[in-house]
Amino acid sequence: xxxxxxxxxxxxxxxxxxxxxxxxxxxxxxxxxxxxxxxxxxxxxxxxxxxxxxxxxxxxxxxxxxxxxxxxxxxxxxxxxxxxxxxxxxxxxxxxxxxxxxxxxxxxxxxxxxxxxxxxxxxxxxxxxxxxxxxxx
Numbered sequence: 001x002x003x004x005x006x007x008x009x010x011x012x013x014x015x016x017x018x019x020x021x022x023x024x025x026x027x028x029x030x031x032x033x034x035x036x037x038x039x040x041x042x043x044x045x046x047x048x049x050x051x052x053x054x055x056x057x058x059x060x061x062x063x064x065x066x067x068x069x070x071x072x073x074x075x076x077x078x079x080x081x082x083x084x085x086x087x088x089x090x091x092x093x094x095x096x097x098x099x100x101x102x103x104x105x106x107x108x109x110x111x112x113x114x115x116x117x118x119x120x121x122x123x124x125x126x127x128x129x130x131x132x133x134x135x136x137x
C-alpha cells in the first residue's frame with residue numbers, strides 16, 4: 001500500500017484537471033494490481049483524491065449522495081492502493097489496487113461481470129459474497 005507526503009499530494013492534485021465534469025470530479029478506474037482486471041469506475045473530487053493518497057485506501061465521491069465514500073466503509077471490502085496512474089489529459093486516474101473480497105456491491109469481484117453478446121447480457125463468474133449478509137446487518 002502506498003501513501004504520499006503532503007507535498008506529493010499537493011503536486012498530484014495540482015496536475016489533475018477537475019474542471020471537465022460537473023461537480024469538479026475526475027473518473028477513477030480501479031484495477032486489480034496483479035491480474036489487471038478492471039474492478040470498477042467511480043469519481044473523485046479533490047477531497048476524495050487527497051484522502052486516497054494520504055491513507056493509501058481508495059476513497060471516492062458519490063455524485064448521487066454528494067458525499068465522500070470510502071470504498072468498503074460498510075462492507076469492509078477496501079481497496080489498498082498499490083500504484084497510481086494519470087492519463088495523458090490529466091483528467092482520469094487509474095488506481096491499481098489490492099481488493100479485499102470484492103469490488104461490486106452485487107457480490108461479484110468486479111462490477112464488470114456482464115458481457116453484452118448477441119443482444120443479451122451474459123453473466124460471467126459467480127458472486128464471491130452474499131450482499132444480503134453484508135449490507136443488511
